[in-house]
Amino acid sequence: MSAAPLLAVEGLTKHFGRTPHIVRAVEDVSFDIAPGEVLGLVGESGSGKSTIGRLILRLIDSTAGAIRFDGQDISRLPERQLKVLRRNAQMIFQDPYASLNPRLRVREIIGEALDAHRLASGARRNERIGELLETVGLQATHMSRFPHEFSGGQRQRIGIARALAVEPKLIVADEPVSALDVSVQAQVINLMQDLRQRFGLAMLFISHDLDVVELMCDRIAVLYLGRVMEIGSSDDISQRPRHPYTRALLAASPKADPDAPKIRRMLTGDIPSPMAPPSGCVFRTRCPAATDECARVVPKLRSASGGHRFACHYDTAHDEEPAAA
Amino acid sequence: MDTSHLLSIRDLEARFRTEDSEVTPVRGVTLSVGAGETVALVGESGSGKSVTSLAVMGLLPRPAGRVSGGQILFRRRSGEMVDLVSLPLPELRKLRGSEIAMIFQEPMTSLNPVMTVGEQIAESVRLHMGLSQGAAMRRAEEMLDLVEIPNARHRVYEYPHQMSGGMRQRVMIALAMSCNPSLLIADEPTTALDVTIQAQILALIGRLQRDLGMGVLFITHNLGVVAEIADRVTVMYAGQVVETGSVRDIFRAPRHPYTGALLNCLPARARHREDGRRVVQSIPGSVEFVNGGCSFAPRCTRAADICRTDAIALENEKERSVRCLRWRETFA
Numbered sequence: 001m002s003a004a005p006l007l008a009v010e011g012l013t014k015h016f017g018r019t020p021h022i023v024r025a026v027e028d029v030s031f032d033i034a035p036g037e038v039l040g041l042v043g044e045s046g047s048g049k050s051t052i053g054r055l056i057l058r059l060i061d062s063t064a065g066a067i068r069f070d071g072q073d074i075s076r077l078p079e080r081q082l083k084v085l086r087r088n089a090q091m092i093f094q095d096p097y098a099s100l101n102p103r104l105r106v107r108e109i110i111g112e113a114l115d116a117h118r119l120a121s122g123a124r125r126n127e128r129i130g131e132l133l134e135t136v137g138l139q140a141t142h143m144s145r146f147p148h149e150f151s152g153g154q155r156q157r158i159g160i161a162r163a164l165a166v167e168p169k170l171i172v173a174d175e176p177v178s179a180l181d182v183s184v185q186a187q188v189i190n191l192m193q194d195l196r197q198r199f200g201l202a203m204l205f206i207s208h209d210l211d212v213v214e215l216m217c218d219r220i221a222v223l224y225l226g227r228v229m230e231i232g233s234s235d236d237i238s239q240r241p242r243h244p245y246t247r248a249l250l251a252a253s254p255k256a257d258p259d260a261p262k263i264r265r266m267l268t269g270d271i272p273s274p275m276a277p278p279s280g281c282v283f284r285t286r287c288p289a290a291t292d293e294c295a296r297v298v299p300k301l302r303s304a305s306g307g308h309r310f311a312c313h314y315d316t317a318h319d320e321e322p323a324a325a
Numbered sequence: 326m327d328t329s330h331l332l333s334i335r336d337l338e339a340r341f342r343t344e345d346s347e348v349t350p351v352r353g354v355t356l357s358v359g360a361g362e363t364v365a366l367v368g369e370s371g372s373g374k375s376v377t378s379l380a381v382m383g384l385l386p387r388p389a390g391r392v393s394g395g396q397i398l399f400r401r402r403s404g405e406m407v408d409l410v411s412l413p414l415p416e417l418r419k420l421r422g423s424e425i426a427m428i429f430q431e432p433m434t435s436l437n438p439v440m441t442v443g444e445q446i447a448e449s450v451r452l453h454m455g456l457s458q459g460a461a462m463r464r465a466e467e468m469l470d471l472v473e474i475p476n477a478r479h480r481v482y483e484y485p486h487q488m489s490g491g492m493r494q495r496v497m498i499a500l501a502m503s504c505n506p507s508l509l510i511a512d513e514p515t516t517a518l519d520v521t522i523q524a525q526i527l528a529l530i531g532r533l534q535r536d537l538g539m540g541v542l543f544i545t546h547n548l549g550v551v552a553e554i555a556d557r558v559t560v561m562y563a564g565q566v567v568e569t570g571s572v573r574d575i576f577r578a579p580r581h582p583y584t585g586a587l588l589n590c591l592p593a594r595a596r597h598r599e600d601g602r603r604v605v606q607s608i609p610g611s612v613e614f615v616n617g618g619c620s621f622a623p624r625c626t627r628a629a630d631i632c633r634t635d636a637i638a639l640e641n642e643k644e645r646s647v648r649c650l651r652w653r654e655t656f657a
Contacts, residue, residue, distance in 0.1 A: 044519035044520065044521060044522075045519050151611045152370075153611065181369035181546065182369060182546065182548070182587060182590045182591065183369060183586070183587060183607060183608040184369075184607075185590065186590035186605040186606065186607035186608070187607040187609070189592070189604070189605055190604045190605065193598070193602040193603070193604055194602075196602065197600050197602055208519070208520065209592070210520075211591070211592035211593050212592045214592070215592045215595045215603050215605070216603075248521060249520065249521065251524075252521045252523070252524035253520055253549065254523075254524075254527070254547065254549030254550050254552060254553040255549055255552060255553075255593070256548040256549045256551075256552050256576070256588070256591050256593055256594075257552055257576065257593075258552045258555075258572040258573050258576050258577075259573070260552065262553065266521075266525060267524075267525075268525070270489045270491055270492065270522070271489075271519065271521075271522075
C-alpha cells in the first residue's frame with residue numbers, strides 16, 4: 001500500500017465478562033484502511049463485526065491491541081484527548097428509528113455535532129445545517145421537523161448528514177442499509193457512493209449482506225467468531241475466495257436468479273457460542289475439510305497473492321471452481 | 326369457480342379502523358396456490374403482504390381489522406371448497422394448525438417461553454389429531470427428527486430459550502408440520518436468520534414441501550430467496566397485486582414497471598458509473614396509496630396521464646397477470 005494508512009488496527013482483542021464467563025468477541029484482528037478507502041467487514045451473528053466498529057470509535061474499550069488513527073494509537077487515550085478522533089471519525093447506525101432522538105428537531109440533531117466541535121454558530125449554523133441536508137438529498141426546510149415526520153430512508157439520510165457535519169475522514173457504517181426496503185436501500189447506497197466520491201471519505205462498512213459489501217467496498221474482511229478468516233480486494237473475495245468459510249458464505253447467499261444452480265455446499269450446524277469457541281481454527285466444527293491439525297493449531301493469516309490473505313492450514317485454491325459471482 | 330387450486334384469493338380487501346379514520350392496506354389481492362406448489366408473495370414495507378397472510382389465517386387483529394371484500398377459497402382435505410372469509414370462527418379454528426399452518430419471522434415470540442418445545446408440539450397434535458399424551462410426545466419427537474434437529478429424544482424437553490435462532494425456527498416448522506397441513510403460510514421465516522442458517526431452513530422447507538406435497542405461500546421481501554424457492558411469484562405494491570407469473574418470467578421478463586424497477590435495485594445488478602463507482606438503479610420517492618389511477622404512477626418513469634386517472638384492473642393472460650395499462654407498449 002502506497003499511502004500511509006488512515007487507520008491501522010493491530011492485534012485488536014475484546015473480551016466481555018469475567019472468568020469463567022468470558023465472551024471472546026474479537027480475537028487478534030488486524031487490518032488497515034487507506035485514506036478514501038472503503039473496507040467491508042462481513043460476518044454472521046457473533047462474528048464481532050459490530051464490536052470492532054465500536055472499538056475503533058472508542059465507544060467501548062479494547063482488551064488488547066493497537067488502534068492507530070492518523071499514526072496515533074488512540075486505544076488507550078483518556079476520553080478528554082479523544083476530541084481529534086471524534087472530529088475525524090463518525091458513525092452511521094443500522095436502525096434509523098432508534099438512532100435519532102425523537103424529541104429533537106433535525107436542526108438540533110445535526111446542530112449538536114456542530115456545537116460540540118464549534119464548527120458553526122449564529123446564522124452560519126442554520127446555513128450549514130441546510131447545506132448538509134441538501135448534501136444528503138433532503139431539503140433545508142426539513143430542519144424544523146422531528147424524526148417521526150420522515151420515512152426510514154429519509155431518517156437514514158439525516159443520520160448520514162449528522163455524521164458528515166464534522167467533515168470526518170472516516171465513517172464507521174454499521175449495517176447502514178440493512179433495515180431498509182430494497183428500493184430505498186438502493187437510494188442510500190447510491191448516496192453513499194456519491195459522498196465517497198465528493199468528500200474522499202474512508203469507510204469501515206459493516207454488513208452481513210455480501211452483495212452490498214461487494215458493491216460498496218474496495219476490500220473485504222470476512223470474520224467468523226471474532227477472527228479474520230480472509231481479507232482481500234472485493235474481487236479476490238467474491239471471485240477467488242480461498243477460505244472454506246468464505247466459500248460457504250458465498251454459496252449460501254441466495255442469488256436473485258431462478259436459473260442459478262440451487263445445489264450448494266451447505267454448512268451444517270450452528271455458529272458456536274463465542275463463550276466457548278472451538279480450539280484451533282474456530283471454523284473447524286462446521287468446516288467440510290477439517291482435520292485433526294485444525295483442532296490443535298490456530299491457522300495464521302497467510303498470503304494468497306498481493307494483499308489477499310486467508311487463515312486456513314490447507315490451500316484450497318485448486319480444489320474446486322470458484323463460487324459464481 | 327376454479328377448484329384446481331388449494332388456495333384461491335379473489336379481490337381481497339382488508340380494512341383497519343383507526344381512531345378517526347379507516348385505512349385499506351389490502352385492496353385488490355388475487356392469487357392462487359396449487360397443491361405441491363410454492364408461491365412467493367413479494368413486496369416492500371406497506372405493500373400489504375403480511376396483512377394478506379393474516380387475513381388467510383383469520384388472524385387480523387380484532388376489532389380494528391376486518392376483511393371487507395373478496396373471497397379466500399380453500400380446498401379442504403375432504404375436497405369441499407370453503408370461503409375462509411365467511412367460515413364461522415370455530416370451523417376456522419379447526420382448519421388452522423391442522424389443514425393450514427403458519428410460520429412467522431421471529432420464532433422466539435411465536436413459541437411459548439414457559440413450555441418445553443415437546444409439550445408445545447404435543448399440545449397441538451392432541452388438540453387436532455386426538456392423540457393421547459404418550460403418543461403426542463412420541464409424535465413431537467418424530468417431528469423434531471423430521472426437521473433435522475439433532476438428538477431429538479432429549480431436545481423435546483428443552484425450552485425455546487435454550488435453543489439457537491435456527492433451531493427455534495426448526496421447532497416452529499415442526500409445530501406447523503405436526504398435523505400434516507396441506508397449506509403452509511410462511512411469513513418471512515428466514516429474515517431474522519444468518520445466511521448459512523437461512524440456507525438450511527430454505528432447504529428444509531423445500532424438502533418437506535416435496536415430500537409431503539404441501540402448497541406453500543411464502544411471504545418475503547428478499548428477491549434472492551424468491552428465486553431460490555418459488556415456482557410462481559405474486560408481486561404486491563401499495564395493497565394490490567401488480568403482477569403474477571412463473572419465477573422465470575418474473576425475473577427474466579417482468580411486465581409491471583414496479584417489478585422491473587425492483588429487480589434493478591438489487592446490488593447484484595449494479596453498474597459502473599463514469600467515476601468508477603458502482604451504483605444501482607433506485608426508485609425515487611416512497612410508497613403512496615393513490616385513489617383512482619395507479620399507485621406506482623408517482624414513481625414510475627413510464628407513467629402517462631391515463632395512469633393517474635383510470636382505475637386499473639388486473640389483466641390476465643394465460644399464466645400471467647399484470648396491473649398496468651401500458652405494459653404492452655413498454656415491455657412487449
